Amino acid sequence: MHTVDRRSEHDVIVKPSPVAMVWNEPGRAQDALAVPGVHLCDGEALVEVELATICGSDIHTVLGHRPARSPLVLGHEQVGRVIALGAGAVRSDGTPLELGDRVVWSVTVSCGTCDRCRRGLTQKCRTLAKYGHERVHRGWELSGGFATHVQLRAGTAIVRISEDLPAVVAAPASCATATAVAALAEASARVDLDGALVLITGGGMIGLTAAALALEAGATVIVSEPDASRREFARRLGALSADPRARADGAERLESVLAAAIGTDMREVLVSIEASGVAAGVRTAVAKVGVGGVVVLVGSVTSGGELCIDPESLVRRLASITGVHNYDARHLERAVAFLERSWRTLPLDELVGSTHALAKLDHALEEAASGRHIRVGVAPGRRAAP
Structure with missing residues (x-):
């Protein structure tokens, strides 16, 4: 149990x-950093973390697959409770943030005034900062979710959640769920999802969440995913599933599943959402989209090589390709x-397969990297096993 002493208006x-786990380089154990005092500027808040989940990008960083400005505090999917406020701190809808609010918050911090923010692209703000991605520096040590507390800066989209929403369901909203919402928003801007045939390549957290969202919107959904347990989960959601590695005569061969879904209705794939980040998945998403369809690329957040596209094929299909990276406040609100x-x-709670104490973060990251679970949780309040 933490107690809060307000020494001044801001301190x-x-x-x-508070303790934050600091990552320095691949192969090195993370260090625990104690932060005895926090200076809250206007519009800021201090949140006690209830639960964080490990995103794929955290794993990419730890394994050295993507550049990072170390030392840094990883983690950007989390849920927590407000325990201290700076003057004028607000929720994403503009209402005042209150002590005791149970909240999730955006991965990005935006200025709200630059040309990109004015165009609605707050996730690409000219002065963008990102939770779990910034080099630790004095004044913002509590900048990532793998900590007991996070200091939320002004310009963060903060959304209050209900007390009964399970933490394992709420935490991924800050990245995977909101990103899936953004992907479906891009698709639905071009295609009516109700009655549409949607192909999703990749059955990770974003892909499965996008499947659930598309199904809710009235679409028929096919999830193409090599992992059998993830295909089974997709079917539990109500989607069809295909194995991209299936042999030509396999029951879950994508061509067979597509043929069955199309049937005699002369339907075609109108939305392809690529959520795997694998080159083969991108090629499939582009190749399978039909006339007037849209391909939404979401998973390609690390370098995966060039993609060869026949422009004539796109032109004749009247097809479009768009990318989604992160999201804006509206998408987080819709995700919640x-x-x-x-x-x-x-069964959204089952997407988090195990939860570990903050002191066991390195072990939790190893388990997340194994791929046994779609998400692994980190709970600061949980005691580490002896």
Whole structure:
């Protein structure tokens, strides 16, 4: 149990001191950093972390597959409770943030005034900062979710959640769920999802969430995923599943599943969402989209080589390709609304396979990298096993 001592209008002392886990380089154990005092500027908030989940990008960083400005505090999928406020701190809808609010927040911090923010591209702000991605520096040590507390800066989209929404369901909203919402928003801007045939390549957290969202919108969904347990989960959601590695005569061969879904209705894939980040998945997403369809690329967040596309094929199909990276406040709000209304009927809590104490973060990251679970949780309040 943490206690908060407000030393001045801006300075907060938390006892015991907040602790953040600091990553330095691949292969090195993370260090625990104690932060005895926090200076809250106007519009900021201090949140005690209830649970964080490990995103694929955290794993890419730890394994050295993507550049990172170390030392840094990883983690950007989490849920927590507000324990201290700077003057004028607000939720994403503009209402005042309150002590005790249970919240999730955006991965990005945006200025709100630059040309990109004014165009609605707050996730690409000219002065963008990102939770779990920034080099640790004095004044913002609590900048990632793998910590007991996170300091939320002004310009963060903060969304209040209900007390009964399970933490394992709520935490991924800050990245995977909101990104899936953004992908479906891009698709639905071009295609009516109700009655559409949607192909999703990749059955990870984003792909499965996108499947659930598309199904809710009235689409027929096919999830192409090599892992059998993830295909089974997709079917539990109500989607069809295909194995991209299936032999020509396999029951789950993508061509067979597509043929069965199309049937005699003369339908074609109108939305392809690529959520695997694998070159073969991108090629499939582009190749299978039909006339007037849209391909939404979401998973390609690390270098995966060049993609050869026949421009004539795109032109004749009237097809379009768009990319989605992160999201804006509206998508986070919609993500929370989706989770609030669906968690009792969909097995979303099962997407987090195990949860570990913060002191066991290195072990949790190793387990997440193994691929045994779609998500692995980190709970600061949990005691480490002896």
